[in-house]
Amino acid sequence: MRLELLGIAIISFFIFTAIFAPVIVGLIPHDKSEPYSPPSKNNLLGTNDIGEDVLVELIYGSRVSMFVGLTSAFVSTIIGSFVGIISGYYRGFLDDFFGGLIDLFLVLPALPLMILLAAYLEPSVWNIILVIALLWWPNTARVVRAKVLELRESQFVEGLRCLGANDLYIITRHIIPNVSDLLFANFTLSVARAILLEASLSFIGLGDPTYESWGSMLHYSMKRGGLLNGAWWSFVPAGICVSLATMSFMLFAMGLEDRKKRTKAIGLEV
Amino acid sequence: MKKMLVVFLFVAFSVAGCIGIEKVQDGENVQKILKIGTTMPIKADNIFVDYYFGILESVFNDRLFTIDERGKIVPELVESWKVEEDGKVWILSIVKNATWHDGEKLTAEDVAFSINYLKAKVPGFKAHLALVDRAEPIDKYTVKIILEKPWASFLANLVVVRVIPKHVWEKVENPLEYYGEDRNVGSGPFIYKGFDKTAGIITFEANKNYRLGKPNVDKLIFKLYKNTEAELMALKRGDVYTTYFYARGLDPIYVPALLADQNVRFLVETNFGVDNALWFNNKLYPYSVKEFRIAISYALNYSEYSKTITAGYAETPKAGFVPPGWSYYKETRELVRDLAKAAEILDSIGFKDFDKDGWRDLPNGSAFTMKITLRSDLPESTRLAEMIKRDLEEVGIRVKLVPVDGMSFRKIAEQERSHEVVISRTTMWGMMMWAGYGSGYVDSRNIGWANVEDQELHRIVDEMLKTTDEARVKELAHKIQDLYAENLYVIPLYWGKIIQPYRADKIEGLVYNPMMGILNKKTWFSVKVKE
Numbered sequence: 001m002r003l004e005l006l007g008i009a010i011i012s013f014f015i016f017t018a019i020f021a022p023v024i025v026g027l028i029p030h031d032k033s034e035p036y037s038p039p040s041k042n043n044l045l046g047t048n049d050i051g052e053d054v055l056v057e058l059i060y061g062s063r064v065s066m067f068v069g070l071t072s073a074f075v076s077t078i079i080g081s082f083v084g085i086i087s088g089y090y091r092g093f094l095d096d097f098f099g100g101l102i103d104l105f106l107v108l109p110a111l112p113l114m115i116l117l118a119a120y121l122e123p124s125v126w127n128i129i130l131v132i133a134l135l136w137w138p139n140t141a142r143v144v145r146a147k148v149l150e151l152r153e154s155q156f157v158e159g160l161r162c163l164g165a166n167d168l169y170i171i172t173r174h175i176i177p178n179v180s181d182l183l184f185a186n187f188t189l190s191v192a193r194a195i196l197l198e199a200s201l202s203f204i205g206l207g208d209p210t211y212e213s214w215g216s217m218l219h220y221s222m223k224r225g226g227l228l229n230g231a232w233w234s235f236v237p238a239g240i241c242v243s244l245a246t247m248s249f250m251l252f253a254m255g256l257e258d259r260k261k262r263t264k265a266i267g268l269e270v
Numbered sequence: 271m272k273k274m275l276v277v278f279l280f281v282a283f284s285v286a287g288c289i290g291i292e293k294v295q296d297g298e299n300v301q302k303i304l305k306i307g308t309t310m311p312i313k314a315d316n317i318f319v320d321y322y323f324g325i326l327e328s329v330f331n332d333r334l335f336t337i338d339e340r341g342k343i344v345p346e347l348v349e350s351w352k353v354e355e356d357g358k359v360w361i362l363s364i365v366k367n368a369t370w371h372d373g374e375k376l377t378a379e380d381v382a383f384s385i386n387y388l389k390a391k392v393p394g395f396k397a398h399l400a401l402v403d404r405a406e407p408i409d410k411y412t413v414k415i416i417l418e419k420p421w422a423s424f425l426a427n428l429v430v431v432r433v434i435p436k437h438v439w440e441k442v443e444n445p446l447e448y449y450g451e452d453r454n455v456g457s458g459p460f461i462y463k464g465f466d467k468t469a470g471i472i473t474f475e476a477n478k479n480y481r482l483g484k485p486n487v488d489k490l491i492f493k494l495y496k497n498t499e500a501e502l503m504a505l506k507r508g509d510v511y512t513t514y515f516y517a518r519g520l521d522p523i524y525v526p527a528l529l530a531d532q533n534v535r536f537l538v539e540t541n542f543g544v545d546n547a548l549w550f551n552n553k554l555y556p557y558s559v560k561e562f563r564i565a566i567s568y569a570l571n572y573s574e575y576s577k578t579i580t581a582g583y584a585e586t587p588k589a590g591f592v593p594p595g596w597s598y599y600k601e602t603r604e605l606v607r608d609l610a611k612a613a614e615i616l617d618s619i620g621f622k623d624f625d626k627d628g629w630r631d632l633p634n635g636s637a638f639t640m641k642i643t644l645r646s647d648l649p650e651s652t653r654l655a656e657m658i659k660r661d662l663e664e665v666g667i668r669v670k671l672v673p674v675d676g677m678s679f680r681k682i683a684e685q686e687r688s689h690e691v692v693i694s695r696t697t698m699w700g701m702m703m704w705a706g707y708g709s710g711y712v713d714s715r716n717i718g719w720a721n722v723e724d725q726e727l728h729r730i731v732d733e734m735l736k737t738t739d740e741a742r743v744k745e746l747a748h749k750i751q752d753l754y755a756e757n758l759y760v761i762p763l764y765w766g767k768i769i770q771p772y773r774a775d776k777i778e779g780l781v782y783n784p785m786m787g788i789l790n791k792k793t794w795f796s797v798k799v800k801e
Contacts, residue, residue, distance in 0.1 A: 035523065035578055049523055050578040050653050123646055123673050209644075209652040210659070210671045223649040227499050228527040 004255020010248030014241075018063040030056045036231040046233035048217070049224035057212050058237055064213035065245060068129055068198040073190035075133035080140025081183050085175060087141070088148025089167070098141070105138040114197065118206040125208045128201055132194045140186045147179050185256045192249035199242045214238040214245075301488040302799040304777065306788075307501040307510035308492055312472065315465040316453055317432060318392050318445045325516045327432060328786050329474055329490060330371075331456030334362065334381065334428045337785040339792070341542050341595060341698065343425050346791075347376070347433060347457070349411075357420035357738060362413050367481045370435045371461045372452065378407035383436040385415060391445050398427045422738050426702040429785070433457065459485045459794050470494035485794035486779075498524065505771060506531055511799070512772035512780060514787055517543060517697040519768035521650065522581040528771055537770040538583070540595040542698035542784045544708070545584065545766035546575075546654055547591070548642075549683070549692045549719040552759050556632065557690060561619045563758040568612035569665045572605050575657060576764045579650050583769060587762035589755035592707050594765070595784065598747035602755035605762070612665045623666060630666040639668045641690045643682055646673035654763065655693055683719050692719055693763075698784045705734035707750050712759055720759040727753055776800055 017024060029042050030053035037047040045054040087098035114131050121127040151157060152175075160170050201207050202215025205223070209216065217238040221227070226234040310322035317324040336346040345351070351362045368376035385405035388395040401424070403416045417424065435455050442448045454462035459482070460474035474490040493510055495501035502524055504510045513520065519539070520528075528534045548566070550557035557563065567589070576584040587593075590602030616622075620633030632638045640662065644655045652673060659669040674682060683692050696711055704710030704717075709731050712720040730753065734746045754760070770788060772780055777799055781792035 035581060036526070050657065119675070205646065205649075209646060209656070209673050220649060220653065222499065223497075224653070225499070225521065225523040225527060228502055228524055230527070 003251045004259070007248045007251030007255060010244055011252060014062050014066055014245055014248070017059055018066045021059045021063055024059055025056050028055060036226070036229050036234065038231075039233055045237055046231065048234050049220055049226065054217070054233055054237060057217055058214070058241060061212050061214045061217055061238065062241065064125060064211045065195050065198060065242070068125060068132070068213070069191045069195035069245070072129040072132035072136070072194040073187050075129065076136040076190055077140050077183055077187045079133065080137035080186070081144050081179070083137065084141040084144025085148050085171060085179070088145040089152050089171060089175060099145075102138045102141050102145070105135065106142070108135070110135050111197075111200070114201065115204065115206060118201050123206060123208050125211055128198055128207060132197050136190055136193065140183070140190065143182060143186060144179050147182055148175055151175055151178055181256065181260060185253050188249045188253040188256065192246045192253070195242065195245050195249070214242045302486065303489040303491060304487040304797060304799055305491045305493060305510045307495055307504050307513045308515060309495050309498055309501055310515055312465075312494060315462070315472070316446070316449060318394070322516065326472065326492065326789070327456070328458070328789050330454060330458045330460045330462045331432065332368065332458050334364075334431055334433060335425055336429060336790070337698070337783060339781065339783055341597070341784045343429060347381070353738065355420070357422050357424070357736060358417050360415040360417070360424060361408070362415070364411050364413065365481065366411055368457050369479060369481070370457050371455045371477060372435075374435065374437055376433070376435070376457050377410050378413040380436045381405070381413045381433055382407045383440065384433045385431060387434070387439060388431060395431070398430055420736050422734070422736050423702070423704070423706055426699070426706065430699065459791065460490050482791070483795070486797050487794070487799055502528065505534065505773065508533075508773060508776060511776040512770070512788060514789065516787065517699075517785075520771050522583040522769060525581055525583070525769060533773050533775045534771055535774040537772070537780060537782050539768040539770065539782045540593070540784070541766050541768045542593060542595045543696045543701055544587070544591065544593060544762045545580070546651065546693060546695050546763045548658065548761040548763060549694060549711070550759060551687060551689050551691065552720050552722045552724070553687075553714070554690060556621070556638070559619065560757055561615055562621070563761070565612045565615035565619070565665075566662065566667070567605055567758050567761050568608045568615070569662050569667070570605070570658065570761065570763065571607045571661050572764060573607075575654060578657070579654055580764060580766050584764040584766040587765045589758060590751035591754040591760055591762050592701070592751050596701070596707070598744045600748045600751040602751055609665055616665065628666065629668040639670050641670045641672050642693060643672045643674060643679065643689045643691070644693045645676055645679050647676055651693055658693070684717055687718065687721050694719060705731040707747055709734070709750065712754070722759045724757070724759075
């Protein structure tokens with residue numbers, strides 16, 4: 001429970017920062033200074049390679065990281081749950097087809113493929129979202145399919161069929177609500193992965209250079225002498241933010257799983 | 271098991287130790303080894319396949335002409351030359367004491383063969399030798415080059431022509447696929463010894479029979495690094511004594527970190543290329559409107575680019591584009607930021623915010639977004655683009671940055687010319703090609719990033735291509751710079767310096783050459799390895 005709360009607190013902090021970024025930036029000192037100036041009164045976390053305030057970059061960077069993380073996780077969860085439910089519920093040809101597709105995507109080395117796709121497509125936030133979403137859905141699809149296979153054979157679904165309920169009704173009113181906790185846990189894990197992936201792609205220079213993200217902060221710091229100049233403030237805060245954001249979603253997902261286990265243990269699950 | 275491990279470690283350390291000793295001792299004499307770090311991505315040791323290995327060719331091969339420290343074209347393998355038929359026929363007398371590394375004499379046959387062979391079989395040389403009809407030897411040491419039409423600045427093209435041994439290459443049908451043992455036989459001061467791809471080491475040994483004498487160092491080693499950080503760490507450790515990258519010095523952002531090391535010193539040299547410039551596609555509207563380009567020039571913050579991108583190792587450029595190092599450089603007006611003036615000009619030509627969305631629209635009322643294409647693989651280019659975007663947005667010009675990789679960039683800007691605006695740099699040799707003074711990049715009939723079809727420019731370029739009279743060349747050089755300044759087909763963003771770091775405790779006597787950097791004859795005969 002504590003882990004879950006800690007996760008929620010960190011996530012809330014980052015989402016609040018992302019939404020109110022312009023207001024927060026207006027409240028802190030952020031003069032343009034010499035490149036790689038150390039932390040000072042005017043630049044609380046120092047400056048980057050072009051003399052811009054690192055804290056301001058971090059604050060605006062949270063927007064890109066959160067947006068990419070949440071959007072790509074949302075899209076991949078939608079695709080994954082659609083494929084998983086259809087495949088598990090209808091079985092037969094659709095299951096064979098989607099099952100094959102899931103297996104195909106699962107055996108593909110995701111990160112190298114994402115790097116390849118990101119390099120081939122024009123670098124933009126939307127393309128990163130597309131790349132992550134398109135290659136991350138099979139994980140969700142696989143677990144959802146397994147759960148739906150179990151549900152479709154359950155007595156209450158059998159009963160609904162006997163009462164003349166159609167497939168759409170059963171799926172929307174009974175299957176989806178029963179896999180929703182699974183979807184939510186997968187969604188939170190996907191956000192964590194997506195944030196990490198966005199940072200990885202931006203770090204190797206395949207991100208959108210027109211938006212500051214934590215990954216691009218790391219990229220410019222590494223590519224433009226941050227390490228050699230000893231400007232730790234140009235890369236450590238961004239690294240911490242990526243780790244914290246990823247960890248917070250992981251903690252949240254773990255907390256949800258713990259809660260589910262506890263609920264199961266005391267026999268409250270329907 | 272333990273015994274085996276001890277034996278293995280003993281053997282391993284012995285072998286490693288022997289290799290270490292071999293590197294520094296040759297019999298009783300300690301070898302003088304010059305170690306140079308580079309981040310040039312060399313993948314293959316064939317000069318026709320790998321562009322960057324082709325750059326190292328200057329180490330083991332002499333060329334017909336070269337560039338001296340002041341940027342002048344001077345003969346290398348050529349002793350004397352004359353031009354006949356108004357620049358249509360070039361007769362070169364080559365030196366008589368040049369030999370190939372395998373002992374064969376270098377003759378006019380080799381030179382004529384090289385020119386004909388490169389033109390016919392190596393795609394990269396087709397443009398350089400576009401106007402060459404044929405080359406033929408007149409006698410053992412004289413070669414005649416016949417052009418299809420007069421070309422006064424043909425010498426600049428001969429600077430990049432590789433002279434290769436006929437007896438090696440005449441049997442090779444496809445030079446891009448040839449990896450025979452003799453592929454790197456040259457006539458230069460060093461002999462190619464090998465490329466260890468796993469270790470990332472390219473080795474050359476001094477040519478004791480070189481026509482100008484044996485170079486000062488016995489061995490030349492290039493160590494390849496994936497990134498500048500690793501390369502400079504190696505420099506600080508003393509693993510390499512200096513660094514090299516063609517037509518580019520050290521990114522100035524690294525200078526403060528190296529200044530702290532008292533063993534590292536710098537050569538700071540004039541850059542004959544333009545570090546970064548904003549190239550308009552002058553055929554497209556609204557970039558075809560002179561006043562629009564001038565307004566953009568007033569919106570840019572040149573001093574800021576110089577301060578942040580080059581850490582102050584650059585100066586604010588002049589509108590005439592051509593940097594001050596060049597002969598016949600002409601002082602033109604300095605580029606300054608004046609937002610009020612930019613806004614005033616934009617207003618006067620009808621670029622106003624008609625729909626009150628905060629962005630200026632085209633005079634017909636439709637929305638306008640300037641698309642700037644840039645190289646995503648060059649971090650300083652993306653940083654610069656971000657700053658330009660912000661500056662232009664201050665005068666209400668909406669900007670979209672289009673980052674592309676190097677290959678796509680060339681396709682867009684050179685082959686398709688589908689760009690609106692690009693950010694790119696020029697090299698020293700690039701400034702010399704076509705009619706010189708950067709005309710190759712500007713003129714729509716050549717590389718043409720600026721895609722200019724202005725008749726006045728074409729007339730000047732055409733005359734420069736034909737003129738050999740120095741007084742007239744000077745006049746035309748001034749005219750073309752005035753034309754650049756008046757029309758701003760391209761806006762230089764800063765004129766930078768070339769920064770060459772080296773370990774002062776390990777070496778001295780490096781000489782910088784504006785085209786090939788430290789890889790030049792003067793360096794080979796003046797450098798001293800101290801250890």
